Amino acid sequence: MSAAAAARRLRGAPDLAITVLEQGPEVSYSACGIPYWVGDVVGDRDELIARTPREFAARDIEVRTGTRAEELDLDAGTVRTSTGETLGFDRLVVATGGRPLRPDVPGLDAPGVHGVHRLADGADIRGAVAAGARRAVVLGGGYIGLEMAEALQARGLGVTVVLADDLPMSLLDRDMGERICKAMGDMGIDVQPGQPVRAIETGADGAVRAVTTDAGSYPCDLVVLGLGMGPEVGLARAAGLRIGETGAVEVDRTQRSRSHEAVYAAGDCSQTFHRLTGEAVHVALGTHANKQGRVAGSVIGGQAARFAGVLGTALTRVGDLEIGRTGLCSGQAEAAGYDVRAETIEGTTRAGYFPGAAGITVKLVSDSGSGQLLGGQVVGGPGAGKRIDVLATAIWAGLTAEEFAGSDLSYAPPFSPVYDPVVVAARVASRVEQG
Amino acid sequence: MSAAAAARRLRGAPDLAITVLEQGPEVSYSACGIPYWVGDVVGDRDELIARTPREFAARDIEVRTGTRAEELDLDAGTVRTSTGETLGFDRLVVATGGRPLRPDVPGLDAPGVHGVHRLADGADIRGAVAAGARRAVVLGGGYIGLEMAEALQARGLGVTVVLADDLPMSLLDRDMGERICKAMGDMGIDVQPGQPVRAIETGADGAVRAVTTDAGSYPCDLVVLGLGMGPEVGLARAAGLRIGETGAVEVDRTQRSRSHEAVYAAGDCSQTFHRLTGEAVHVALGTHANKQGRVAGSVIGGQAARFAGVLGTALTRVGDLEIGRTGLCSGQAEAAGYDVRAETIEGTTRAGYFPGAAGITVKLVSDSGSGQLLGGQVVGGPGAGKRIDVLATAIWAGLTAEEFAGSDLSYAPPFSPVYDPVVVAARVASRVEQG
CATH class of the missing domain: 3.50.50.60 (FAD/NAD(P)-binding domain)
Known part of the structure; x- marks a missing residue:
């Protein structure tokens, strides 16, 4: 749906007809919200639906739910559907998603x-x-x-x-x-x-x-x-699309298939690459799926775009414990050939004296030689988790531990100690660099 | 106290004697915590004291509270105190702080x-x-x-x-x-x-x-x-230390005075520079004071260090409204000669359907020509404020709106929508760039 929306933004209906085939009853729903619906944190199933087929229809995007793509003929440029039709295409986006392992x-x-x-x-x-x-x-x-x-x-x-x-x-x-x-x-x-x-x-x-x-x-x-989720590539494989080493559809940075020019793949069915190592990875997360779809749709719509890679940033909570990670953990960094330095610090989410201050543990993985930040992990009480975004941004930008340690982060007693725990971790990491 | 602690870490007591003169009764207290003590959010005054003179004494740092530095003789290398003594120094750190305007x-x-x-x-x-x-x-x-x-x-x-x-x-x-x-x-x-x-x-x-x-x-x-707070420079000015255009003590990036080699200044009494514009600024905040003290102490202790500038990041709350800012606001950016582009978006702190989702407004200021991010402002409900750190890190690293828009931030329904509001703002800013 991201691809469809992005393409439509760039090219109007007279110029580009867009049809979406969906085997299930809904498009554009929050799979990540299902545990919270099961847990009665979210009361109503319909709250998990972001946009309905009717809303897409209003933007001249035809959504056919309950319609499965059964077979692709890439040379002929056709899709055969479960409703017995054969639809032609000039451009195809494979977004068949993942399946629970x-x-x-x-x-x-x-x-x-x-x-x-x-x-x-x-x-x-x-x-x-x-x-x-x-x-x-x-x-x-x-x-x-x-x-x-x-x-x-x-x-x-x-x-x-x-x-x-x-x-x-x-x-x-x-x-x-x-x-x-x-x-x-x-x-x-x-x-x-x-x-x-x-x-x-x-x-x-x-x-x-x-x-x-x-x-x-x-x-x-x-x-x-x-x-976990594996890529759902049955349709793509049967059609002869090249499947990468991770088992997902191999694409370039514009999400275009490596084997067929007119075909794009995005989301959990597609292979992507790690921002730091460049290695092929398969990371099934809604954030990447959304961005990849947008890239594919933009390119089909005629605007240059490319996917910039993943760090594998993720966040969850169990009870009051918030858990975030980004980049490479120690084992991944070692496997990628870095001279790994890992430092862990304990801190508090707010000024220690402020009511509600909770414990937080921050771990930073960096390259011992260059000081480059490679990965971050955060575990702690309420307010801890979203700090992973600060580390993800520092790593995304290629900062060293020392460069990040000097950064000007916010401070107020209800929100953090004078030195935010992520900066304390970076300072320890950079001090270690300096001996 | 940061300067004293940093110098002591690098050089032991036999090698470097450290004396701290403090006119008041305490060192190392949280001035930022005072409103919360007044408001009875923090119950006990002593909770605002981070470290006592006794704790510093245990690290061979002599703290003389109730002792005011009355006069400096920089050529002679002496300080005359309110207790009638004259102390000699090889290196002096002026950390007289600020005073309410x-x-x-x-x-x-x-x-x-x-x-x-x-x-x-x-x-x-x-x-x-x-x-x-x-x-x-x-x-x-x-x-x-x-x-x-x-x-x-x-x-x-x-x-x-x-x-x-x-x-x-x-x-x-x-x-x-x-x-x-x-x-x-x-x-x-x-x-x-x-x-x-x-x-x-x-x-x-x-x-x-x-x-x-x-x-x-x-x-x-x-x-x-x-x-607001102005620099307290009476002592420094009387001693002939050079005062900068902001009215604070002029220092280089090692916090050394521009006029006297043996003298350093750090914290609210010292002038600093803006990370983006390089301009002289005076920003009275505990985060900078701590870091500047550490830089001065490290340099005095024999280790290279330099202060990396300020973005003016700050965070507060009034009621349930959290308020963060970093970098240049529109007026500052215009005054600095940028071709300013400002974009404001509305979003939610959590997935829209998740209980506790609150409104958040994010404003991004960027340079229209290069796309470079210049400033960010965040106003919103619980969970909004600390997002300013993500923007501060992106700006610190010199990212463009488009580079930041592609970044891999975390997503989980209790913590953010699929696209975090800070990324939505960056996307709008970069889309505007692309026309």
């Missing part, structure tokens, strides 16, 4: 196993809760896993989070992951780390009864997949 | 007129409230003025803010200042703009009775000076 274990197709992807998934999970589900197992400890664990606990279910890894939030360093793990335990969420799932056990009625690992069996009547 | 009007020396500077001022104002003061007039609508108006109102006083300017917060653009003015009015604070004070009227007992302007007379039993 599913472990290859018995029982995964049982009706009590849910991804967190479409609004219908949210409705199904809410239905299971309303029908009396009492125990849930969440597979995976990424953002969706954490958010769903909290949501289901808030609805009164007992929740176990089963992790294949040792710790939740694998894109944070170990010491930060440990804090998150502890906070989850303190909330009463049962975390079971280091246990790849082996089977979903079902009863005679086909309903989910337990999740089994090598270490134990966790009774439940609801299983939620929080293992 | 005072209009030259009758009655200003009445006992009911208070600056907001030292902890004793806070104690005096608290005393006046405890003694039954019922109406206060605050002169000036900068940070201190706003914070004191709110604090006194919270303590049950009727509060009038008398402004010489048309609007509060003169370092924000008009449209932003109008929002603040309205919020103050909505809180029940009486704002009287465009009225330089003409006199403080006192009764037969010498107590304050009213503040008079050309437009009216505002009864009160308490007057608070919120007109």
